[in-house]
Amino acid sequence: MSLFVIMGVSGCGKSSVAAELAKATGGKFLDADDFHPEANKKKMTEGIPLQDEDRWEWLDALNAELRSRKDNADHIFLACSALRQTYRDRLNVGLNSLTFIYLKGSKELIRSRMESRIDHFMPATLIDSQFASLAEPSDQEAIILTIDRPVKEIVSELLRSI
Numbered sequence: 181m182s183l184f185v186i187m188g189v190s191g192c193g194k195s196s197v198a199a200e201l202a203k204a205t206g207g208k209f210l211d212a213d214d215f216h217p218e219a220n221k222k223k224m225t226e227g228i229p230l231q232d233e234d235r236w237e238w239l240d241a242l243n244a245e246l247r248s249r250k251d252n253a254d255h256i257f258l259a260c261s262a263l264r265q266t267y268r269d270r271l272n273v274g275l276n277s278l279t280f281i282y283l284k285g286s287k288e289l290i291r292s293r294m295e296s297r298i299d300h301f302m303p304a305t306l307i308d309s310q311f312a313s314l315a316e317p318s319d320q321e322a323i324i325l326t327i328d329r330p331v332k333e334i335v336s337e338l339l340r341s342i
């Protein structure tokens with residue numbers, strides 16, 4: 181069993197990649213958005229960027245969920261922005277086995293994807309704040325893949341490397 185966090189800014193394809201990885205491996209997919217308190221979702225819907233104080237409870241809930249599943253036989257794939265190192269550290273508390281997978285893309289590509297999404301609480305207007313918060317992990321800290329290709333290709337590459 182392994183724990184994976186598929187990370188990156190909103191619109192990079194975290195949920196799509198994580199869900200496909202879970203399907204391909206018989207693992208479990210978790211979407212960090214499902215763990216946000218309603219107050220956070222309301223802020224984002226209104227175009228208000230979250231602050232660190234908004235994220236701590238959410239990150240702690242995600243960490244607790246990962247710790248509760250760490251002894252399961254299934255691979256766990258969590259789609260989570262994890263934009264800053266402090267957030268990644270908080271996710272990893274009590275876990276020594278998290279593997280981060282960073283989906284990297286240009287602001288222009290991400291913006292075009294976000295503008296074409298429907299039924300998502302995160303508006304494209306928050307893309308600048310996402311990139312401002314992003315502290316990219318090094319290739320020693322995460323598996324890094326560019327997103328300028330189909331999800332199927334990204335998933336195939338990840339399946340070979342994990």
